[in-house]
Amino acid sequence: MTGGAGFIGSNFVRLANKQNPDWQIEILDKLTYAGNPQNLDGLDPTKVHLTKGDICDNELVDTLVKDCDAVIHFAAESHNDNSLTSPWPFVETNIVGTYTLLEAVRKYEKRYHHISTDEVYGDLELDDPHKFTEDTPYMPSSPYSSTKAGSDHLVRAWIRSFGIQATISNCSNNYGPYQHVEKFIPRQITNILLGDRPKLYGSGENVRDWIHVDDHNSAVLAILDKGKLSETYMIGANGEKNNKEVLEQILEIMGQPKDAYDHVSDRPGHDLRYAIDASKLKNELGWQPKYTDFASGITATIEWYKNNRSWWEPLKAQTEKKYQELGR
Ligand code: NAD
Ligand code: DAU
Numbered sequence: 001m002t003g004g005a006g007f008i009g010s011n012f013v014r015l016a017n018k019q020n021p022d023w024q025i026e027i028l029d030k031l032t033y034a035g036n037p038q039n040l041d042g043l044d045p046t047k048v049h050l051t052k053g054d055i056c057d058n059e060l061v062d063t064l065v066k067d068c069d070a071v072i073h074f075a076a077e078s079h080n081d082n083s084l085t086s087p088w089p090f091v092e093t094n095i096v097g098t099y100t101l102l103e104a105v106r107k108y109e110k111r112y113h114h115i116s117t118d119e120v121y122g123d124l125e126l127d128d129p130h131k132f133t134e135d136t137p138y139m140p141s142s143p144y145s146s147t148k149a150g151s152d153h154l155v156r157a158w159i160r161s162f163g164i165q166a167t168i169s170n171c172s173n174n175y176g177p178y179q180h181v182e183k184f185i186p187r188q189i190t191n192i193l194l195g196d197r198p199k200l201y202g203s204g205e206n207v208r209d210w211i212h213v214d215d216h217n218s219a220v221l222a223i224l225d226k227g228k229l230s231e232t233y234m235i236g237a238n239g240e241k242n243n244k245e246v247l248e249q250i251l252e253i254m255g256q257p258k259d260a261y262d263h264v265s266d267r268p269g270h271d272l273r274y275a276i277d278a279s280k281l282k283n284e285l286g287w288q289p290k291y292t293d294f295a296s297g298i299t300a301t302i303e304w305y306k307n308n309r310s311w312w313e314p315l316k317a318q319t320e321k322k323y324q325e326l327g328r
Helices: 007-019 058-066 080-085 088-108 143-162 184-193 213-226 243-253 279-285 294-307 309-326
Strands: 025-029 048-052 070-073 111-117 166-171 199-201 207-209 232-235 240-242 262-264
Touching (some): 025 058, 070 088, 070 213, 080 143, 088 111, 088 143, 184 243, 184 309, 243 294
16 A cells, blocks of 8 residues: 555554455555654564655555555645645655556556545535535646646556556545644644644635544455455445534634634635535445544544654644744
């Protein structure tokens, strides 16, 4: 798998190792600012191995893909705000990196699963009765989402033109342990823990469809196990909430007044709403989310950040410096 030292990837390794203790998991990760080998601490080294390297390095990718049974591709440049200040790493990793993996799985005829995002579909109006489905047309807004869309198109083309054995999943916003402090929920929790005020972009009306990272990953395991080749599956857990509601809930759980935050300038091109219809995944593969109570999921996540200061404190100053420069 790629990107196993990042947020979702490292949680995937833990879950996959628990559910399939016989699996040998080989991780390829560049260890960018978002990757941390400590995320894999405590895992059995005879079952989980990390190779530091770039998914754009075709010789390395070739060597690793040759010896595996399946490739699960999590690695990406993943943060929208970064893509607005510096798009090139997104084009390189998300598009050229995916191309490099696809060529290797084509050559060695390996099973491939592609991790993607709901952002490839653009955004919805607040009152739109429709949600994103596998048939929603692509309409990405940001450099991040457009490069993820580009990578999905490559996978679809490699399936149709070369017959590779692949599946794709498009998931909504994840939360849980090991998420980088640049992202919305960890940024607000860690600001409060440091005595700083949380920051809400624009009006805070933007809606995200929150899912616990373990639910995302259990869905990926279900697709690997039972998914139909060439198919796309939407992953979501009916977790729509606007940013203001989420922030107020975090403040309340952490014993702060509900209005103890700053409004800051909005993200350029900010998508208004994402919402997932995961019926296909539920009906065809029998998948169900476990973390259906957002309040308890977010309380456990807050506890994790309280108990793991040494994990996030070294990341905080540099991250907030970047936000300060952007006025956000
Ligand atoms: P992350 O930024 O936390 O982790 C990305 C990982 O990829 C890091 O370990 C990083 O070192 C590695 N990486 C980056 N460039 C690389 C390269 N060129 N070669 C090898 N490794 C490289 O990201 P995340 O939030 O865990 O997201 C993982 C995947 O899930 C991404 O594909 C993302 O698009 C997708 N996704 C994320 C969310 C979300 O809410 N975070 C939702 C849906 C889909
Ligand atoms: O929808 C899936 C996507 O979710 C993934 O593909 C991306 O990799 C992941 O980063 C996430 O994208 P978002 O842009 O939605 O996530 P982010 O955590 O950056 O922001 C969530 C919302 O919160 C968004 O509307 C912007 C807002 N926000 C964000 C930050 C960092 C704030 O209001 N304040 C903040 O400080």
